[in-house]
Amino acid sequence: MKRRTVRKYFSLIFLLGLLVSPALETGATEPVYQREEVSQRLEELPCLIQPRHTSAVDGYIKGYVLRRKEKTEAMLGRMLTYFPLFEHFLRQHRLPEELKYLAIVESALNPTAVSSAGAAGLWQFMPETGRSYGLRINRYVDERLDPWRSTEAAMRHLAKQYDRFGSWELALAAYNSGAGRVHRAMRAARSRNFWRLMRYLPRETRNYVPAFIAATYLVHHFADHRLQPQLPPSDLQFPATVEVRGNLSLKEIAELLRLPYETMQLLNPAYKKGFIPQGSRPYTLTVPRRLLPALQHFLSTRRPDALPDYKAPAVFLLEEESSAPPYESVEYRWEEGDELLAFADALEVSPWHLRLWNGKGPSWAPQPGEKVRLLVPAEHPIVLAPRRQGLLVPAPLPTPPLQPLPLKNRSDSEGDFLFFFAEPGETTRILARKLGVDLDAFCRWNDLQPNQLLDAGRKVRVRAEALPRQAPFD
Structure with missing residues (x-):
């Protein structure tokens, strides 16, 4: 009897081990989600609109931190590329900086995102709306995909909606579904309160404000859910x-x-x-x-x-040409009196660079003695120079000068060539006349035929001494 009891005892322990071990392993690697903690954080969340922990908000947060963890971490890394740009235009238009989180809802910070309805870009403009704000959309260019131009247009569009409704909940709803639908919902509900009139809006718009609350929560609390932003290559972190x-x-x-x-x-x-x-x-x-x-x-x-x-x-x-990376990671020990904003300004980066380099959110304030990771020019990885009231910053990254490289025609070694690009609809005759050179010579230099239609952007060459002294483009 004792042997059977012992055997049963060890069998039970073995089965429990099989059940518990995967759970422990999963708990150690997956993001943490406790609904009570999320509710508490939402109550204290600095948000453009009053946050509510509805089932829709909860679903969006779980999507970010549980179901789509890898995509979320990649998106968080892209904040380095786009948030400084958004903040520039938000300040220029005197709009709340929290509006930058709207691009997370719209496109997950993907400038080439295109919806099934035809909306495109970081701010998901439809073609007619984009054109109404001056964005050029044709077979050569789509400025809805231009982060600079589309962000400027989005700020104007958001400001217009807020001026119309006087409420950011309603302004966001109008950004998503149009001002007309919001006005009709207001009349049907006899209310200007978004939460009361939302049932008269399309399903996507009903979820739009909850999605914005969830995006705001994500940016402030991604570290609490063990999410690690996947930073883009250094050249994408510093666009100009x-x-x-x-x-x-x-x-x-x-x-x-x-x-x-x-x-x-x-x-x-x-x-x-x-x-x-x-x-x-x-x-x-x-x-x-x-x-x-x-x-x-x-x-x-x-x-x-x-x-x-x-x-x-x-x-x-x-x-x-160098194969060495242009930037290198170094550590800086935070000192008494250092301020995040001033430090970032001295480095000529945004505070978001400092935050995400260190895996932190907007509320992060480094403490004296804390090691802070920086990305600095590889040419001067450790050399720090005093600047602005004793603040230590990396020396600036030197840019190699551009050196002239003469290009000779292999069949005729005398003289240098200048290069031009054909515009849409131009033929060899039109471009030769525009440049003020002989058509036959122009065709010979480029192995082309008279009156040949040129592809837009095709590079053609012209002998420098053949050009008239008066610039043809004046």
């Missing part, structure tokens, strides 16, 4: 945008900056054919910030009327 007049090839610019073309495409998703067309208004061009001086140097010399006597070559390349 300039305005250009068009007639530019993204591939050509990527080559001269020695930047992977995939990175150039990720930073400039609005250009469908990899080409910035000519336009009456400027377009935007975004590159990693470390390469901005080199880009500006190139842009200042690419037009023929900027080149003295057309003798300087038109192609520029970085002087040296």
Whole structure:
């Protein structure tokens, strides 16, 4: 009897071990979710609208922290790329900075997101709405996918809805489904309270405000759920945008900056054919910030009327190519008197860089003695220079200058060539006349036929000494 009892006892322990071990293992690796704790955090959440812990809010939060953990961590990393841009335009339009969380609801911070209804971009503009705010949408460009242009348009659209309704709950609902539907719901409910009139709105709009509350909660409390933002490559963490007049090839610019073309495409998703067309208004061009001086140097010399006597070559390349990463991670020990905002300003980054480099949310305040991770130029990974009342910051990242690279015609070694890009609808005859050069010579230099239709963005070359001294584009 004793042997049977002992055998049963150990069998029971073995079975319990099989049941408990996976649960312990799962609990150690999966995000934590306690509804009571979430409710308490929501009560204290700094939110643009009064948060409520409804079943819809709960469902969205669980989706972020439990069901779609990997996608959420990737999205949190993209905050580094886009939140500083959003905050710039929110301040410019004097709007609450919490509105930046709306892009999480709209697109999960994916600038190329397209809905089944045809809405596109970070802010999910429909074509007609985008055009009403001046966004260009054609076969060459879709500025709904341009983070800079679309964000500026979104701020104007949000400000318009708030001016109309005087309530951010109603303004957000109108952003999603249109002002007309919100007005009809107000009349049906005889109320301006969103929670009372929401049953008269479409299902997607009824869930829109709860989704915004959940997105706000996520940004403030992702660390409490053991989520770790997956940071994008360093060149995507420091975008810099300039305005250009068009007639530019993204591939050509990527080559001269020695930047992977995939990175150039990720930073400039609005250009469908990899080409910035000519336009009456400027377009935007975004590159990693470390390469901005080199880009500006190139842009200042690419037009023929900027080149003295057309003798300087038109192609520029970085002087040296290095396989070493441009940035390196270092630790800084936080000192008494350091302030997060001033520290970020001195580093010329946003506070979001400091927060996400350290896996922290908006309420994070480093304590004296705490080790803070920084991403600094690899050329000066440890050298820190005093700046602004004793604050220690990394030395700036030097940008290699662009050096002229003469390109010779293999069949005729005399003279340098200048390069131009064809615009939509141009033929060899039209472009030769526009440049003021002989048509036959132009066709010979480029192996083309007279009156041949050129693809938009095609690069053509013209011998420098053949161009008239008066710039053809003046």
